[in-house]
Structures are given as C-alpha cells and as structure tokens.
C-alpha cells in the first residue's frame with residue numbers, strides 16, 4: 259500500500275467513530291451534485307415508476323444483504339490493487355456495516371436532493387482515501403451481479419422491469435461518485451490557481467517596493483556620481499600623460515561610467531518615460547545600431563549579420579526607446595556568444611506587425627532561466643544589473659508590442675520583438 263494512503267487511512271480511522279458522518283458538507287458543491295443526479299435521471303428516464311419498482315424489490319434483496327456485502331468484499335479482497343486501499347480488519351468491519359446501510363438506503367425508493375447529498379459525501383470518503391476512480395465501476399458491477407442473481411433466484415414477479423429500474427439507479431450512483439472526484443479535482447485546481455495568483459501578487463508588490471527603493475537610491479547617487487566623474491576628469495587633464503597615476507584615474511573613470519550606466523538603468527526601469535511616438539523606419543534604426551556597436555572594441559570578436567526585409571512598413575514608435583531595446587538585446591547576444599560567434603539581426607513583416615529577431619549561437623539558457631529572464635534584477639552575468647531585458651519588455655509593451663525569448667542550452671537564444679504599426683490608443687496591448 260502506498261505510504262500516503264496508509265497514513266491518511268490511519269488518520270481517518272483514529273478520528274472518526276464508527277458510522278459517524280463527515281464534516282465535509284459545505285466544502286463540496288453538494289447542490290451541484292444533486293442537480294447532476296437530476297440531469298442524469300431526466301436523460302435516462304428515471305422517475306417515480308422506477309422508484310416504485312425498486313421499493314418492490316427491497317424485501318427480496320434485504321433478506322440477503324449480508325451475503326451481498328460478503329460477496330462485495332470477497333471480490334475486493336481478491337484484487338491486489340483494491341485490497342491495497344484497505345487498512346485492516348477493523349476498517350473492513352466498519353466498511354461492511356456502512357455498505358449494508360448503503361444498500362438499505364439504495365432500496366428506500368426515496369431519491370430526493372438529500373439522498374444525493376448524502377451519496378456525494380460517501381463518494382467524498384473514497385476521494386479522501388484515494389480510492390482509484392475506476393474501482394467505483396468494479397464495485398458497482400459486483401453489486402449489480404448480486405442484485406440480479408438474487409432477484410432471479412427469489413422469483414420476483416416482473417423481474418426484468420424491476421431490474422431495469424435498479425440498473426438505472428446504479429448508473430446514477432456511479433455518475434454521482436464520479437462527479438465527487440471531479441468536484442474534488444476542480445477544488446484542487448481552484449485552490450492551486452488561487453495560490454499562484456497570490457504568489458504573483460506578492461511578487462509584484464515586492465518588485466514594486468524594490469523598484470521604488472532602487473529609484474530613490476539611484477536618484478541620490480546620480481548627482482554625486484556626476485560630481486565625482488567631473489572631478490576625476492579635471493584631475494586626469496591636469497596630470498601629465500606619462501604620470502604613473504594616469505592608469506588609476508582612467509580605471510576610476512571607467513568604474514564611475516559603469517555605475518552611471520547602472521543608475522540610468524534603474525531609473526529607466528523604475529520610472530519609465532511614456533514613448534513619444536513618431537514615424538520610425540525600423541531597418542534604418544537596425545543598421546544604425548549595428549554600425550554603432552561595431553565601433554565598440556569589445557564587440558570586434560563578434561560578427562553581426564543583418565537580414566532586413568526590404569519593404570517593411572514604417573511604424574509609430576519612440577526611436578530612442580526602440581534603439582535602447584536593440585542595443586540591450588544585441589549586447590546580451592554578444593555577451594552570450596563564444597569567441598568569433600555570429601549574432602544575427604532580422605526584421606520582417608508578419609501580419610501587420612514588424613518583427614525583429616536577435617539570434618545568437620551562444621551558451622543558451624535552460625527552461626528555468628528563460629522563465630525568469632524578464633524578472634527584474636535576475637542575472638547570471640557577473641557585471642549585469644538584471645534590468646536589460648525587463649527594460650526592453652517595459653518599452654516594447656508600452657508600444658503595444660510583445661517580446662519573447664526562446665533558448666536551447668548550448669545552442670543559443672532567440673529574442674523576438676513584435677511591434678504593431680500603430681500602438682493602441684490606450685498604449686496597452
């Protein structure tokens with residue numbers, strides 16, 4: 259027996275006295291279950307005449323209840339999978355008793371809403387003990403076999419019609435039992451969804467707070483940093499070129515410039531400017547950005563290849579912001595590339611959108627990393643701020659576009675940016 263099931267059973271049997279009802283009402287959609295029973299009854303034409311037929315069968319079958327119950331548990335015991343659900347003799351005795359009561363109420367002839375609610379609660383016990391759903395059919399089949407056998411042996415008048423009514427009822431019983439499984443599953447899905455939404459909201463709140471904090475910090479740092487940079491430049495200009503302090507001053511300036519970049523990123527991310535839209539030729543922008551990047555000495559080890567579709571429509575966009583997106587994406591691609599790697603930049607017209615792709619053949623990312631790629635401050639680079647892609651996402655979305663990443667570890671990464679020709683009036687997608 260599975261350990262989890264075993265533990266659940268022990269837990270249940272310790273807490274629940276024999277024949278006690280379950281405190282599950284309200285947790286399950288009992289009204290819905292009664293409606294489903296009613297719906298099935300209408301479909302198969304189960305009504306008052308059937309209830310009457312079943313009531314007529316009652317005295318014949320009740321005489322043999324203990325035989326029926328014994329046969330039911332013999333069949334169950336003979337099957338290793340079904341047997342594994344059971345805990346031990348004490349539980350078995352309890353089950354025999356409750357099954358007898360179940361058969362008695364089955365033959366009562368009174369199938370109102372309360373009846374189906376009670377049935378749903380019983381079904382719920384099976385869900386709780388993790389009884390495999392398909393065993394419901396098996397259990398019901400054994401009961402049906404016994405009901406038929408006894409009806410014939412007892413020589414019940416008009417047996418076929420009575421058995422027909424009983425068979426319909428057993429079908430409703432299985433339907434209700436299955437519905438309890440489904441209801442339970444939907445409850446679980448709903449509760450999972452709720453916790454996922456909660457998690458997302460919590461994360462969004464955290465990020466908003468971090469963003470605010472980062473923005474105020476960045477603001478505080480920006481001005482003193484400009485002062486330091488100016489002072490170092492004055493010192494550098496006043497120092498003879500061959501002075502041994504020159505390399506130190508140059509290094510300080512480099513670091514200050516880097517810090518300045520981080521601060522700018524933080525401010526762009528935390529307080530993005532709304533795009534100011536103008537006519538923009540994406541191909542020209544792409545060419546300009548690539549030419550600019552080619553001048554960067556550290557990018558000389560990379561080959562940039564552009565494949566730009568000739569007849570692209572112009573789009574409404576903020577050129578400076580889209581330029582920033584392209585620079586971020588191309589720099590990311592270059593960083594991920596190996597020595598002498600190739601980074602491809604393509605543009606195309608796809609159903610009214612302009613699509614830009616930045617493709618590298620670098621180290622790539624696994625599924626988990628791809629999922630976190632747009633998370634602010636998430637980075638695997640030693641020198642990154644983790645804001646490059648989130649900034650791109652903010653800009654692209656403010657243009658009413660979409661950005662996505664596909665990656666294969668060891669093979670490379672493709673970032674796809676889709677920009678509409680015209681953003682929606684409200685600036686949203």
Ligand code: HEM
Pocket residue numbers: 267270271277278279280334339340341343344349352353356357360379380383384387389393394395396397398
């Ligand atoms: C399909 C016909 C079945 C019927 C009519 C039926 C009926 C019942 C009833 C009336 C209860 C008691 C519910 C309560 O405590 O309120 C119950 C519980 C239970 N049933 Fe079934 N059952 C069926 C099939 C099965 C099968 C096939 C298995 C096992 C393979 C099984 C295992 C159990 C177990 C483990 C419990 C919980 C017992 C406890 O710990 O109290 N049942 N069932």
